[in-house]
Amino acid sequence: MRKPFVAGNWKMNTDSQSSVGLADGIACGSMDIAGRRVDVAVIPPFVYLQAVVRTLNGAHIAVGAQDIYYEQKGAFTGEISASMLKSVGCVYVLCGHSERRHVIGESDELVNKKVTAAICSGLLPIFCVGEKLQEREASQTSEVVTRQIRNGLAGLGVEKVSAVTIAYEPVWAIGTGLTATPQQAQEVHALIRRLLGEMYDAQLAEEIRILYGGSVKPGNAADLMRQQDIDGLLVGGASLNADDFVAIIKAAAA
Numbered sequence: 681m682r683k684p685f686v687a688g689n690w691k692m693n694t695d696s697q698s699s700v701g702l703a704d705g706i707a708c709g710s711m712d713i714a715g716r717r718v719d720v721a722v723i724p725p726f727v728y729l730q731a732v733v734r735t736l737n738g739a740h741i742a743v744g745a746q747d748i749y750y751e752q753k754g755a756f757t758g759e760i761s762a763s764m765l766k767s768v769g770c771v772y773v774l775c776g777h778s779e780r781r782h783v784i785g786e787s788d789e790l791v792n793k794k795v796t797a798a799i800c801s802g803l804l805p806i807f808c809v810g811e812k813l814q815e816r817e818a819s820q821t822s823e824v825v826t827r828q829i830r831n832g833l834a835g836l837g838v839e840k841v842s843a844v845t846i847a848y849e850p851v852w853a854i855g856t857g858l859t860a861t862p863q864q865a866q867e868v869h870a871l872i873r874r875l876l877g878e879m880y881d882a883q884l885a886e887e888i889r890i891l892y893g894g895s896v897k898p899g900n901a902a903d904l905m906r907q908q909d910i911d912g913l914l915v916g917g918a919s920l921n922a923d924d925f926v927a928i929i930k931a932a933a934a
């Protein structure tokens with residue numbers, strides 16, 4: 681049995697006060713279930729990580745970072761290393777989010793270095809993959825997702841990959857209000873699980889969690905979670921409202 685996992689990516693939103701208020705609202709609303717029936721993480725901007733970690737002390741909600749640099753330390757102005765993230769209490773880190781791939785221009789190779797650095801330093805990567813609209817329309821979803829997974833996990837053995845959570849996020853569904861139907865999402869999740877079985881082994885494929893992301897809202901979370909291979913949700917916009925995010929956490933725990 682894979683325990684459900686819901687993560688909220690705050691992207692470049694909130695400020696020093698509202699980040700703490702949002703974390704507090706989520707902690708209060710999910711007190712009875714977070715960490716018990718469902719794993720929960722919030723992923724604030726770097727500058728609010730410490731304040732959010734302090735606010736969530738004792739709440740059984742993990743904190744993650746939105747990105748990482750693969751070097752340990754040195755002359756990399758503006759970058760943040762895995763050990764820095766660990767030292768402020770981060771547990772998870774997003775790697776290869778579509779906005780980093782398609783707005784900032786990160787390649788599969790760079791994402792692979794980040795996933796590797798995260799695992800080697802004891803962080804748990806949430807490794808994001810997903811096709812663009814024109815790729816789906818050209819029936820290239822399977823090819824694109826397979827390439828992103830093979831390249832993103834290159835060089836990592838079964839033990840290291842077991843630290844990874846995969847997030848399937850079709851780019852055309854992120855922040856657009858368009859959600860993949862539960863069937864469309866299930867189809868790709870099943871494909872990813874099959875691929876992991878081929879690349880590693882049946883046990884890893886069975887145990888690894890695959891989240892869906894892309895305009896998840898309180899109204900569609902339960903239908904998505906009912907799919908056999910959807911183990912949780914990566915939530916952007918709706919994670920900025922404590923009531924909505926708590927409703928999604930409850931739907932995942934049900």
Ligand code: PEP
Binds near residue numbers: 849857896914
């Ligand atoms: C995301 O940021 O990963 C995401 C899925 O965003 P949204 O829920 O707003 O589509």
